[in-house]
Amino acid sequence: CATSSRPLPAMSHPKTVLITGADRGIGLAIACRLAAYGWRIALHGLADDAAREAAMAAVRTAGASEVIFLGGDLRDSTATQQLAQAALVWHGRIDVLVNNAGMQYTSPLTEMPAAMWDSIIAVNLSAAFHLMQACLPGMLAAGWGRVVNIASVHGLVASVNKAPYVASKFGIIGLSRAAALETAGSGVTVNAICPGWVETALIEPQILARMRELVLEKQPSGQMSQPADIAEAVAMLCGDWAHNLTGVALPLDGGWTAQYQPPCRAANLAPDISGIRRLW
Template sequence: MTDFTGKTALVTGSVQGIGLAIAQSLAGAGARIAVHGLAGDAQIEEACALLKAAGAPQAEFFQGDLRDPDRIDDLMTAVAAWGGVDILVNNAGIQHTAPLAQMPVATWDTILAVNLSAAFHTMRAALPGMAERGYGRVVNIASVQGLVASVNKAPYVAAKHGLIGLSKVAALEYAAQGDRTVGGVTVNCICPGWTQTAIIEPQIAERLPAFDGDRDAVIADLLKEKQPSRRVSDPAEFGALVVWLCSPLAHNLTGASIPVDGGWTAQ
């Protein structure tokens, strides 16, 4: 049920972190991977090599500035010509922390563009083809910040809340497409809590002086505030979840926002 041979997956932000881990899991199930992200030639080559080693019959890099709708259209057109998008994972995201009154307007605009509007543009391009084929999966990587809020993260929280709402609308509009055998078309969100990725590094760095440079102590301090399990997630865990969500077995799971947060949002 997790054989994606003949399927093409586009994972935005897949040159590192959660995106790369998701791409590796999909590659391991036989999917062709359209790689995307901000990286130099060496990192791109390394990511594509990792994905082929994981089992992808093909892994090719596609450019696309997610701040620019025209460049997103170019990205989606190029991937469509390469074989179409059967699985779309909107993973790319950026964050900047500052009090609301001090948040630069340009930063607000950029975070909303990358974390929310880009998903609208990719879904708008991909979903009609999925409906025609009777199978399609959109997995949007939201955040616990799409379910609850934190101070100093106004654009990030707004974007992730919006992404969950956008996903619910798309899930409803495409819920009746396809059937159980083929798999149908589903749209879901995954909402990570604290995860060992580059996006948390600025928050770790900010607290390091207070803990005499003890990185483990800083992470423990971050976790105890929000995440009852006091364990960070590993990016590979999200890869396994995406593979299951993309299987035909998950044909009736749509419009959901799945927290992987050690109990954060259960409080």
Template sequence: MNIPIKLQDQTAARTLVGKVALVTGSTSGIGLGIARALAAAGADVVLNGLGAPEEIGRTREQIVADFGVGASYSPADMSKPKSIAEMIAATVAQAGRLDILVNNAGIQHVAPLEQFPVEKWDQILAINLSSAFHTTRLALPAMRQNGFGRVINIASAHALVGSPFKAAYVAAKHGIVGLTKVTALETAEEGITCNAICPGYVYTPLVEAQIDGQAKAHGISRDQVIRDVLLAQQPNKRFATVEEIGSLAVFLSTDAAASITGIALPVDGGWTAH
């Protein structure tokens, strides 16, 4: 069973020096992995997300120390359009540009349709879908001004297939793929691309906690939880790593990916090949 225990950054070519990247939901997990990968490639990064101020401060300082780039933080609430607008405006005012936007912020709730709390539906749609609409519409003017832009939406395998009890999440992620296509079409002649990355299960501290919780709840081994519960739909039976997602985000941000736009790219171990 291939489960990475220690998360490490891969050495990246400095292909993004001079670029500014904003990654929502980037104080931990996939978002932080992407932010670190973009920083390793030379981009200045703006973090956003939840967490204790001192821990976020250490995360930001670590990025500066590790990669020699600028790193700042916005506490913007991704469920509030006004807060999102303030974050984009502050980023452009401070850096003078915004080249790469990664829409990663997201939450989850699991319940049958008839029992799904309405407030949870509204919250998931706001954070997982509407926030990407607001960040994108507000970032495009800065990208158009410089004749370069990369919008990367972190969707999910659930943007391509459904699962029971995840109505809001699946609906939002399907919507993200639609938004990705429209953004790509509207910016196709302007040096701007928009793509969606669709991960299956990615190994993060939250997933690690889920493994232990499932094992205790069902009285089964960790390996059985991983293979038969979490990775039941992933033919390769391994988690993706945050480094893999980060490396793909870096590639999509480079000139080498200038003709890749409007796609939903699965990183799911074959899940959606069924």
């Protein structure tokens, strides 16, 4: 996987990192980027043996001091909790948690299989909750930690035929913000990254025929992001210099969400509630 040519800033002692969905694409790019700090990287995924070995080799080459690969079907809460425990046992705690694993399925809401709803919510949202719940105590005890949740532009603006995906991504942003408030001032930060179109296998089937038109329609930049772009944003959020950057939903969307504003704010029509007695 590609690594940045930019010089790396000095970081505090080597960290232990857990990244879900890290056997390819965005997750693997994140792993390689953080490996360049010499950190210990725990990869998670459902890849076969050959793909696992290839991912681990790429992360070692990128500079990781240690690498392990952990499996686990995130649709199963028990398997997710077992993943967390296996990662924690490795070096006693997880310093950096990147919840990257995700899935989606396109269908009108009225035709969406209930089982697909359950799976998408489990992987995209519930798994992040379980892993954060397991990893945050160690971060808080150490007085340092970073949680980065890979959300989506669809956590900021909705899209048709993606109800469970949109719900899960709005949810992961809400989870990130709630956790950021609970950990504020502790040395632990919790943030979300909201990519627009990224060149990964997850979206390729949707855009083969109309890739250019779709990108131009949604992203004013006219350019898709690369997995390495997301990895750079994660590295920034994990730095010691980002200690006061928490509760952020960071768009990496080529200007997609810059086109939208809440109607009241855009039209300066916010109601005057100065005379209303607060009842809550």
